[in-house]
Amino acid sequence: MTNSMAExxxxxxxxxxxxxxxxxxxVLALRMKTALRRGAQLIVADxxxxxxxxxxxxxxxxxxxxxxxxxxxxSQVILSEGLQDRAYIEALTENFDEFAASTAAxxxxxxxxxCGVGAGDIRRAARIYAxxxxxxxxxxxxxxxxxxxxxxxRALSNLALITGHIGREASGVNPLRGQNNVQGxxxxxxxxVYLPGYQEVxxxxxxxxxxxxxxxxxxxxxxxxxxxxxxxMLDGSVKAFFIMGEDPVLSEPNAAKVNRGFxxxxxxxxxxxxLNETGRLYADVVLPASCFAEKDGTxxxxxxxxxxxxxxxxxxxxxxxDLWILQQVAKALGSDWGEQSPAQVWDEFAxxxxxxxxxxxxxxxxxxxxxxxPDRDHPGTRFLHQxxxxxxxxxxxxxxxxxxxxxxxxxYPLLLxxxxxxxxxxxxTQTRRSEGHNEKQGHPFVEVSPDDARAxxxxxxxxxxxxxxxxxxxxxxxxxxxxxxxxxxxxxHFAEASANVLTGDGKDPxxxxxxxxxxxxxxxxx
Amino acid sequence: MTEARITLDGxxxxxxxxxxxxxxxxxxxxxxxxxxxxxxLDPFGGCRMCLVDLEGTRRPVPACKTTCxxxxxxxxxxxxxQRVRRTMVDMLLADHYQDVAVKxxxxxxxxxxxxxEQPSLRFDRRGAYxxxxxxxxxxxxxxxxxxxxxxxCDEVMQCTALEHAGQGGNxxxxxxxxxxxxxxxxxxxxxxxxxxxxxxxYEKQATRNGAxxxxxxxxxxxxxxxxGVGCSLDLNVKDGRVIKVTAETGVGAxxxxxCNKGRFAFDFIHHPDRLxxxxxxxxxxxxxPASWEExxxxxxxGLGAVKQQHGPDALAFLASSRCTNEDVYLLQKLARAAAGxxxxxxxxxx
Ligand code: FES
Numbered sequence: 015m016t017n018s019m020a021e022x023x024x025x026x027x028x029x030x031x032x033x034x035x036x037x038x039x040x041v042l043a044l045r046m047k048t049a050l051r052r053g054a055q056l057i058v059a060d061x062x063x064x065x066x067x068x069x070x071x072x073x074x075x076x077x078x079x080x081x082x083x084x085x086x087x088x089s090q091v092i093l094s095e096g097l098q099d100r101a102y103i104e105a106l107t108e109n110f111d112e113f114a115a116s117t118a119a120x121x122x123x124x125x126x127x128x129c130g131v132g133a134g135d136i137r138r139a140a141r142i143y144a145x146x147x148x149x150x151x152x153x154x155x156x157x158x159x160x161x162x163x164x165x166x167x168r169a170l171s172n173l174a175l176i177t178g179h180i181g182r183e184a185s186g187v188n189p190l191r192g193q194n195n196v197q198g199x200x201x202x203x204x205x206x207v208y209l210p211g212y213q214e215v216x217x218x219x220x221x222x223x224x225x226x227x228x229x230x231x232x233x234x235x236x237x238x239x240x241x242x243x244x245x246x247m248l249d250g251s252v253k254a255f256f257i258m259g260e261d262p263v264l265s266e267p268n269a270a271k272v273n274r275g276f277x278x279x280x281x282x283x284x285x286x287x288x289l290n291e292t293g294r295l296y297a298d299v300v301l302p303a304s305c306f307a308e309k310d311g312t313x314x315x316x317x318x319x320x321x322x323x324x325x326x327x328x329x330x331x332x333x334x335x336d337l338w339i340l341q342q343v344a345k346a347l348g349s350d351w352g353e354q355s356p357a358q359v360w361d362e363f364a365x366x367x368x369x370x371x372x373x374x375x376x377x378x379x380x381x382x383x384x385x386x387x388p389d390r391d392h393p394g395t396r397f398l399h400q401x402x403x404x405x406x407x408x409x410x411x412x413x414x415x416x417x418x419x420x421x422x423x424x425x426y427p428l429l430l431x432x433x434x435x436x437x438x439x440x441x442x443t444q445t446r447r448s449e450g451h452n453e454k455q456g457h458p459f460v461e462v463s464p465d466d467a468r469a470x471x472x473x474x475x476x477x478x479x480x481x482x483x484x485x486x487x488x489x490x491x492x493x494x495x496x497x498x499x500x501x502x503x504x505x506x507h508f509a510e511a512s513a514n515v516l517t518g519d520g521k522d523p524x525x526x527x528x529x530x531x532x533x534x535x536x537x538x539x540x
Numbered sequence: 541m542t543e544a545r546i547t548l549d550g551x552x553x554x555x556x557x558x559x560x561x562x563x564x565x566x567x568x569x570x571x572x573x574x575x576x577x578x579x580x581l582d583p584f585g586g587c588r589m590c591l592v593d594l595e596g597t598r599r600p601v602p603a604c605k606t607t608c609x610x611x612x613x614x615x616x617x618x619x620x621x622q623r624v625r626r627t628m629v630d631m632l633l634a635d636h637y638q639d640v641a642v643k644x645x646x647x648x649x650x651x652x653x654x655x656x657e658q659p660s661l662r663f664d665r666r667g668a669y670x671x672x673x674x675x676x677x678x679x680x681x682x683x684x685x686x687x688x689x690x691x692x693c694d695e696v697m698q699c700t701a702l703e704h705a706g707q708g709g710n711x712x713x714x715x716x717x718x719x720x721x722x723x724x725x726x727x728x729x730x731x732x733x734x735x736x737x738x739x740x741x742y743e744k745q746a747t748r749n750g751a752x753x754x755x756x757x758x759x760x761x762x763x764x765x766x767x768g769v770g771c772s773l774d775l776n777v778k779d780g781r782v783i784k785v786t787a788e789t790g791v792g793a794x795x796x797x798x799c800n801k802g803r804f805a806f807d808f809i810h811h812p813d814r815l816x817x818x819x820x821x822x823x824x825x826x827x828x829p830a831s832w833e834e835x836x837x838x839x840x841x842g843l844g845a846v847k848q849q850h851g852p853d854a855l856a857f858l859a860s861s862r863c864t865n866e867d868v869y870l871l872q873k874l875a876r877a878a879a880g881x882x883x884x885x886x887x888x889x890x
Contacts, residue, residue, distance in 0.1 A: 019769065019793055040729065040799035042769045047698050191768025193861040195868070199886050202869040204859050206882050210869060215882055228877040235853060237875075237882030243856040252856045252883070254846040256839075258871050259860030265887055281842035288813055289827075299838050300827060302815035305808070306765045307775055307782060311864030313763050315770025315793060323864055326760035326775040326782065327809070331816025332832065336867040340874055342832070346840035349878040351870075359866040381792065382770075436727055437800060444808040450674030450745075451805055454722055 016186035016398040027146035031059040032156020037436040076129040079418040085169035087125030090117040091140035099178030113410035148184040159530040162416035175408040191316040198314030206237025211367025241526035247275030254281040261290035267517035267528040302333035321382035418532040419520020426534035438507035458508035465499035485515035544610040561603035576686035633659035646737035670720035682740035689732035701726035728800035746784035766801040852880035
């Protein structure tokens, strides 16, 4: 997030796109609810009529995978009606001409046709967003999990830059992180091309610094991204997997293909708190680890705040902290790091990472600190791009519509999109072990519009088989007008009806994030 | 910001515009008892516990709902107010009739403070309601109708799953139409429980084995793992088990708010499915328990063999974005410094 969460309450216009905030980020959504009570305008772009969409001043209920046309058309309206922030564009952006040219092809009328929304609504949304003083954009996986995920984000950043809605309190572009430590995971170098603290593997000086600290030579070969690891198993370039707390067999798209890959591996280690599907089927060794209640450390939240995690319990039985396990594995591989405490591990990271240098355990006992925080006296950074974009000038992008990897056809006429519900979390290994949560929502389901239900002869609660080109699953129908005809929605939480049996190989070419959000399917009724 | 100057218990205070007398008193470290007040809700003025004397008015005024105005002279203490408050506690206790599962709640603490051992009256308020759900317990007999829960649900959650029904002696707080929380617009966030000052609303999981007091729970303050917001929460541990999760108002990103997962989805910590020993795949294709020595030796052999035969880049390391920064830092160091490859990533799209 470029802004802090508390700032949301002061926003005057919230543009929420591809985020079912009240269910996926319920406590952050409370800030949005407060802003609503204070009279903020709300624009929601989502294929479903979510809680926020129901209360929105404008709900753009677009077809999945048509975000770019929508955003380009909004940009066109802003430029053609002269609503842009000319001074900001002049002083603090570049590549305006290419961007402006790319909007020319996308009139609200043309976008309306592709997106399935009203041209008038596109115009109104553009005007409200552009003409409100404090306007924030909030998005999540509905934007990123597409073949054009990166371009989707660029389209949003274009919108913020041309209206100057960035680098100010309560105005910015705010991805809401799905998992508790997505931010931290990136920060500490869990990335094939970045060493800790966003320092590039490709940079020889950076490598030399880490080599010296870690007392070993470091490889300059860029690593594989997750999607490349998945295909690497099939082409034989990846032979062994060490997995800490993930279940790729369930969570990666095109499950059948992922299974074929794992079958070819020589060696698999799983370090986890439960025996998951990947471990059950393929692990040679399973190492029992600890959950968050059993260890000390830090998480970094969506607003870049590093916060303390504290141990309340001992791990059960022979289970051990992840830190201990990793130290033992390193030692077994010939690298003895000693028994560093979590604080010492953090210090090693912060010593090596300028943006995090000033954050230390003793400073975050009470309240976490938001990075960048270069030194011990620095208070941390509440919002980014203040005064000017970090890179000097905000780069505007020329864009065009990128159709989904898979489109509907006569054989697979329905578009399936996926998401999270309020009562479960991801693969739900934790929430489905809560009786009370299962009682509230215990079965996989798919939302079907009343029109489609009628055409298919489906009633609420009917069992049905849903098939894509890659596989099929059984679920119950939830007939609801939350979705439009032609669009289906299902939660990703249920292993027995895993959406990834259906999802395909589409992914963003630049970063490899899979297109979980659009799959062509058909429904077979029995 | 325009400021006002008021006199509180003889002290002159500068206050910001819009501050209530309660805000001003707290900022000055002067204590005023409150029951229906929650900083996160709109001022209500229902319980009269916070009455103070305001010069120029005949009757005392509620500090939580009176906005400071320049020149106000206010007294928060004194024998008369003590008596009034004692009477208030007595009357509220009459409502709070039943034994409750959560001891030492706000009301019972005031009862001790004001020396009300037994209420002079007893008034049993019973509403029938469908108790089917595993998280939120409700004991209407202990409810004092302060409406904190109702207002929390309306103002903060905007769910409107609780209602103040009936009038006078029949007045009642209940889940919508007395239905189960599972069958209303309730999202099971438990915010109503967190704001209840009497223990009428309580965590069922915590009281499964009988009543608990605050002193019996060891609290560890940590961070929730259910999304990227990073709510601060306290794990309440009794006899080696987490029995409830609470969150303090005014702390962290969440100001005491939690969602149903953060507050109630902790069964997994003590679930029998937890892995409690290392497992090795045997020749029979099954996983068998093993010692840590055996397991670590097998990891070193397995990774070592692949590295020797196919080079370090045939190894891939995958971390969950749910682990701590320190865990993940060491995992990437394991990949890079110990195994010699940059093949380290996680499922982290935003
Ligand atoms: S706290 Fe002021 S009236 Fe209840």
